[in-house]
Amino acid sequence: MPPAISFRQVSKEFRTDGKAVLLAVDSVDLDIEQGRIAGVIGYSGAGKSTLVRLVNGLETPTRGTVVVNGRNLNELTAKGMRELRGGVGMIFQQFNLFSSRTVAGNVAYPLKLAGWSRQRRAERVAELLDFVGIADKARRYPSQLSGGQKQRVGIARALATSPTILLADEATSALDPETTRDVLALLTKINRELGTTIVVITHEMEVVSSLCDEVAVMEAGRVIEHGPIYDVFAAPREAATRRLVQSTLHDRPRADTLRRLRGTFPGRIVTVGIRDRGATQEALAEKLVEHDVRATIIYGGIGELADQPFGSITYELTGADPAIDALVRELAELAPVEELDDGPASGDGSDTERAAASVSAPAGGGAR
Amino acid sequence: MTEWGPLAPILLLSFQQTIYLVVWTMLIAGVVGLGIGVLLHTTRRGGLLPNTPVFQLLNVLVNVVRPIPFIIFITAIGPLTLAVMGTTIGTRSVLFPMSAMASFVIGRVVEQNLVAVDPGVIEAARAMGASKPRIILTVLIPEALGALVLGYTFIFVAVVDMSAMAGYVGGGGLGNFAISYGYQQFNWPVTLVTVVIIIVIVQAAQLTGNRLARAALHR
Numbered sequence: 139m140p141p142a143i144s145f146r147q148v149s150k151e152f153r154t155d156g157k158a159v160l161l162a163v164d165s166v167d168l169d170i171e172q173g174r175i176a177g178v179i180g181y182s183g184a185g186k187s188t189l190v191r192l193v194n195g196l197e198t199p200t201r202g203t204v205v206v207n208g209r210n211l212n213e214l215t216a217k218g219m220r221e222l223r224g225g226v227g228m229i230f231q232q233f234n235l236f237s238s239r240t241v242a243g244n245v246a247y248p249l250k251l252a253g254w255s256r257q258r259r260a261e262r263v264a265e266l267l268d269f270v271g272i273a274d275k276a277r278r279y280p281s282q283l284s285g286g287q288k289q290r291v292g293i294a295r296a297l298a299t300s301p302t303i304l305l306a307d308e309a310t311s312a313l314d315p316e317t318t319r320d321v322l323a324l325l326t327k328i329n330r331e332l333g334t335t336i337v338v339i340t341h342e343m344e345v346v347s348s349l350c351d352e353v354a355v356m357e358a359g360r361v362i363e364h365g366p367i368y369d370v371f372a373a374p375r376e377a378a379t380r381r382l383v384q385s386t387l388h389d390r391p392r393a394d395t396l397r398r399l400r401g402t403f404p405g406r407i408v409t410v411g412i413r414d415r416g417a418t419q420e421a422l423a424e425k426l427v428e429h430d431v432r433a434t435i436i437y438g439g440i441g442e443l444a445d446q447p448f449g450s451i452t453y454e455l456t457g458a459d460p461a462i463d464a465l466v467r468e469l470a471e472l473a474p475v476e477e478l479d480d481g482p483a484s485g486d487g488s489d490t491e492r493a494a495a496s497v498s499a500p501a502g503g504g505a506r
Numbered sequence: 507m508t509e510w511g512p513l514a515p516i517l518l519l520s521f522q523q524t525i526y527l528v529v530w531t532m533l534i535a536g537v538v539g540l541g542i543g544v545l546l547h548t549t550r551r552g553g554l555l556p557n558t559p560v561f562q563l564l565n566v567l568v569n570v571v572r573p574i575p576f577i578i579f580i581t582a583i584g585p586l587t588l589a590v591m592g593t594t595i596g597t598r599s600v601l602f603p604m605s606a607m608a609s610f611v612i613g614r615v616v617e618q619n620l621v622a623v624d625p626g627v628i629e630a631a632r633a634m635g636a637s638k639p640r641i642i643l644t645v646l647i648p649e650a651l652g653a654l655v656l657g658y659t660f661i662f663v664a665v666v667d668m669s670a671m672a673g674y675v676g677g678g679g680l681g682n683f684a685i686s687y688g689y690q691q692f693n694w695p696v697t698l699v700t701v702v703i704i705i706v707i708v709q710a711a712q713l714t715g716n717r718l719a720r721a722a723l724h725r
Contacts, residue, residue, distance in 0.1 A: 194633055196629060196632060196633060216637075219635075220635040220636070220637060221635065222635075223632075223633060223634060223635035224634070224635045226633075227633075228630070228633040228634075230626055230629075230630065232624075232626050234624065234626040234627050234629065234630035235627070235630075236627060236630075236631075236645060236648070236649060237627075237649060237724060238648040238649050238651060238722070238724065239648075247631075247634065247636075247644075248634040248635070251634055251635055251636055251640070252635075279724040281724060295630075295634075305633075
């Protein structure tokens with residue numbers, strides 16, 4: 139099966155004031171397979187929005203080719219491009235609903251463009267509003283809806299012509315956490331039930347970790363990392379990815395936290411990465427007995443990433459130094475283990491880097 | 507005491523002439539001005555149909571015409587009025603300078619109201635595959651409709667004001683009536699009555715405009 143979206147050496151330049159050139163997207167090669175939920179993450183200005191706008195021709199590449207559903211966008215006429223857009227839905231951070239039309243009118247708009255009869259439009263609109271769970275709001279105007287309801291209208295409108303690809307540009311960034319969860323659940327349902335390929339732009343790592351199968355990390359217009367979400371999160375190769383991952387997980391003590399912990403726990407402090415359901419901790423329990431070392435949990439957390447456990451636990455280990463050395467050595471063969479620096483940390487920045495560096499030593503070498 | 511008997515039919519005729527001028531000007535300039543406003547908005551750099559020469563031409567034209575006092579404008583475009591209407595005197599002939607001036611004014615007002623339309627909504631329509639003319643007709647204008655109605659209401663008052671000057675070229679109307687039978691004959695009550703009639707027309711228009719705008723805004 140060919141990829142749903144394929145970028146080949148795509149660059150996009152913007153000329154500001156006729157002189158300065160801004161390279162928003164820089165030589166991107168990227169394939170997004172059909173039926174996947176792909177996240178595009180990165181800090182503001184990394185080029186995420188421009189990248190997805192190249193998919194439906196809202197932006198045209200300065201160099202390179204974008205192929206969507208097997209069609210090379212560079213070769214499309216204006217009419218061909220409009221037809222292609224019928225197969226690519228898009229939802230937005232600010233919803234971008236037509237304030238002059240009712241909820242039903244908004245959802246019917248793309249159907250009118252596609253030339254559907256009034257009767258078929260009405261049936262399809264009812265079906266869509268039911269699917270996104272706002273059938274009772276059909277005759278309301280957008281200004282009468284909450285943010286979550288507006289985004290549901292946006293989603294229903296984007297799905298009206300049964301697109302095979304759905305682009306979500308910061309679709310949950312304007313919503314509160316609970317509404318965000320609802321919308322993410324809806325996007326997952328769309329992907330599972332309709333098989334729609336979804337591309338999600340976000341700066342919220344929680345969105346990526348709970349929704350996406352794969353993730354592309356952007357920095358300064360380039361895609362610096364792309365792979366299954368678990369691999370990228372568990373073993374980030376690039377500094378920017380590490381920073382993004384760290385900003386989400388909070389599973390390791392920061393420099394100031396570590397200093398405080400030191401005051402209470404004088405023993406050696408070791409962080410163990412958790413990548414499995416209990417095996418690492420079982421092994422640790424056995425080794426503690428074997429080496430006669432005592433462990434106290436002082437920090438940490440385990441969550442789930444792509445339905446797999448992911449996190450780390452920080453222990454204070456007390457016992458004979460050689461015994462602890464042996465235990466750490468043996469444990470490092472099973473899981474990422476890092477002994478946190480004993481000396482007084484000099485600054486937050488360096489500590490963040492150090493903590494992040496340890497994440498890049500995965501257990502058994504994460505397949506990429 | 508003012509003798510209203512002989513004045514009444516003249517007042518009625520003047521009223522009809524004013525209504526005739528204002529309604530036709532609003533209809534003609536309403537459509538032409540909408541076109542000018544849409545072009546000003548869309549041909550601007552970064553607009554839907556970017557075209558610098560067209561934008562510059564319209565922009566300069568609007569800026570040149572708009573500040574000319576209407577009474578001078580009527581005389582200044584006299585030759586053009588003669589060419590288009592076949593005459594430069596009478597109620598019908600003044601329709602040309604009125605429509606021309608009102609078109610440019612409306613053009614600017616329309617442009618300013620279209621600027622307020624959320625570009626994200628336009629982008630959404632593009633993403634759905636709508637053509638540019640279709641976006642203008644089914645998104646841009648409907649989204650600005652409430653503001654446009656208020657803008658047109660504002661223009662209506664200006665057009666009533668313009669129509670008062672029609673009398674200068676024998677265009678008749680309430681302005682002419684107030685000057686000829688009121689001011690020039692030192693008949694203060696006639697001027698007063700005319701003013702009251704004009705106020706009623708303007709108030710009725712404003713009230714209607716507000717109602718329509720509220721209906722269009724969906725708030």
